[in-house]
Amino acid sequence: MxxxxxxxxxxxxxxxxxxxxxxxxxxxxxxxxxxxxxxxxxxxxxxxxxxxxxxxxxxxxxxxxxxxxxxxxxxxxxxxxxxxxxxxxxxxxxxxxxxAPDTGNMELLHMFATPAQREQWLTPLLNGEIRSAFAMTEPDVASSDATNITTSIRRDGDDYVINGRKWFITNAAHPNCKIFIVMGKTNPDAESHQQQSMILVPMHTPGVKVVRNIPVMNHVSPEGHCEVTFTDVRVPAANLLGEEGSGFALAQARLGPGRIHHCMRSIGAAELALELLIERAQARKTFGKHLHQHGTVGEWIAKSRIEIDQARLLVLKTAWLIDEVGAKAARKEISMIKAIVPQLHTNVCDRAMQVFGAMGVSPDTPLADHWTWGRALRYADGPDEVHLQAIARMEIAQGKEKTGTSATYLTAPLRD
Ligand SMILES: Cc1cc2nc3c(=O)[nH]c(=O)nc-3n(C[C@H](O)[C@H](O)[C@H](O)COP(=O)(O)OP(=O)(O)OC[C@H]3O[C@@H](n4cnc5c(N)ncnc54)[C@H](O)[C@@H]3O)c2cc1C
Structure with a gap:
């Protein structure tokens, strides 16, 4: 290795x-x-x-x-x-x-778009000429379980008609945002994971309304995390991404790379926070000592280094696994990093903010902004708890496959 x-x-x-x-x-x-x-x-x-x-x-x-x-x-x-x-x-x-979210959207289009969809949306995205949004989460249902989504995508002749309300849709306030990938239900009577589909909705289609840009911890992001309504929005049937009923599978394919990219960037934010923490702890004195000479601050430095290095190794291993066996086979590791890295991100920023004293919560360092984003990442692309549950499920299933040795060992009769 x-x-x-x-x-x-x-x-x-x-x-x-x-x-x-x-x-x-x-x-x-x-x-x-x-x-x-x-x-x-x-x-x-x-x-x-x-x-x-x-x-x-x-x-x-x-x-x-x-x-x-x-x-x-x-x-x-x-x-x-x-x-x-x-x-x-x-x-x-x-x-x-x-x-984000353009990288995840480009990955999705790269994998599933038709030649016409590629030309119209993927090419300008790859050229950086336009921006995009991914619209899954809804205010009215618990969206960490995507089977709850209620937005309807109803076939009508050569078109689909979309009705629903989404929120926290990143990029929807970006002036260059031109396309939404909307997840909704094409067949509410199908098996629970085959009810959903994804459809491409150009931003300026009649019936699309950006209602508001929702501040995150009172911080307004210029690209937006927006509430958006879709009222009788009509788009050609050719805008469907993939097959009818494939929305759930497409969402899984998109979220793999999207999640790991967030984690990679978070490691960088945590590394910056630790650098700032150390700089400040060496520059300021209280009670006759530099801050880093106080045991607690020294411990924060050490813990931060250990946690960042642990997380980075797991992120790199997950990246390697995605390359080797694909995002689907690496889904346990993807959940593992998504469950720990946003917490690491906020923990290290939090320690650094504390070492900066009151300045830590001001906009005069990047720490408060980084902390805010780390906190938001504990929901975006699935809350921590959903990932932990998924890891436990896979671990238990894999444990069953391995029961051979351990079960024999545990149940072996004691020998003289
Ligand atoms: C800044 C930001 C940007 C975002 N960008 C986007 C975007 O671009 N597009 C988009 O579609 N969405 C986006 N989201 C939304 C995000 O994906 C959802 O918030 C997330 O999936 C959770 O859905 P929910 O808010 O409906 O929470 P709910 O589903 O209502 O869950 C609430 C809480 O219940 C708990 N919970 C849920 N399931 C379990 C479980 N199995 N075990 C234990 N506890 C559980 C968790 O603590 C969870 O936080 C964004 C969110 C934020 C904060």
Missing amino acids: NFSYSPKVEDLRRRVSSFMDEYIVPRHREWLDAVHAGQFPPPFMEELKAKAKAEGLWNLFLPHLKDDEPGTRLTNLEYAPLAEIMGRISWAPEVFNCN
Whole structure:
């Protein structure tokens, strides 16, 4: 087992880091000011995207990228340390066309779109010309169980008609958001996992209404986590993604890579928080000692290092498994990282915020924003508890397969 990054990945890490240091970090203040002034995306965003594209730091997340598609093809394992670097600044992933939820949506379209759907939606997404949203969660039902979804997708002649209410739909307030992938029910009488389908709904179709951008812990994200209503929205039948009744399977296919990308970025956010914590603990003194010389703070530093390294190893193993056996076979590991990494993300940010004193909860460091996002990730793409339940189920099932040895051992009669 080799724990070092390959020379190719080391080179890319160096290039992504330099890009961040040279073009993104120095513009962070400008980004915040522009967004506060209502200019989103800020005017320099297109310039940065063009630079990243020209440097081959584009669409790094898509292992099945075709030769004629823009970007650099990498495995999930190769991409993980790069996503980690991007995760240090909330808006950086979009510069590299590697931001959620567009990456998950592009993966989905890459796998299931028809040639016409690819041309109309995937190509501009891969080019970074438009943005997209994924609409599954509904306010009226417990959406962590996707079989509860009630939005209806009803066939009417050559069209489908969509009615429903969704919320927390990320990207729906982005001015470049042009397409929703909507999950709803085409056949409520079918077997519970075959009732759902996904359909492509252009943003400006009559009947689509973005009702509000929901603040997360009072933080308003400019791209939005929006409540959206669909009232008698009519789209051609050709907009269906995959087969009727395949929505549940498509959602599982989409959420695998989507979840691991979130976790990779979270490791980067936690790493940044630890760096800031250490810097601050070395700079400030109380009661005659630097903060890191107080036992509690020293322990926070040590625990954070251990937890980040543990989580990173599991994320890398999961990335490797997805490359080797696919997201479906790696679903236990995907749930494992999704259940622990957002908590790690918030825990390390929380410790760093505490070491910064009152400044930790102000907008003068990136910590409070990173904490907020880590907290939100404990729901997005499935709450912790649902992942823990899935892990337990798989573990028990795998335990049964293995019962041979352990059961014999436990029930073997004592010998003289
Ligand atoms: C910032 C943010 C962005 C999001 N972006 C999107 C998006 O782009 N598109 C989209 O469709 N959705 C999005 N979501 C929604 C997210 O996917 C849902 O919130 C999540 O799936 C949970 O659904 P729910 O909120 O309906 O919670 P519910 O299903 O009502 O669950 C509530 C709670 O019940 C508990 N629970 C549920 N099942 C179990 C179980 N088996 N065992 C123990 N406890 C359990 C959990 O604690 C859970 O938090 C986003 C959410 C946030 C916060």
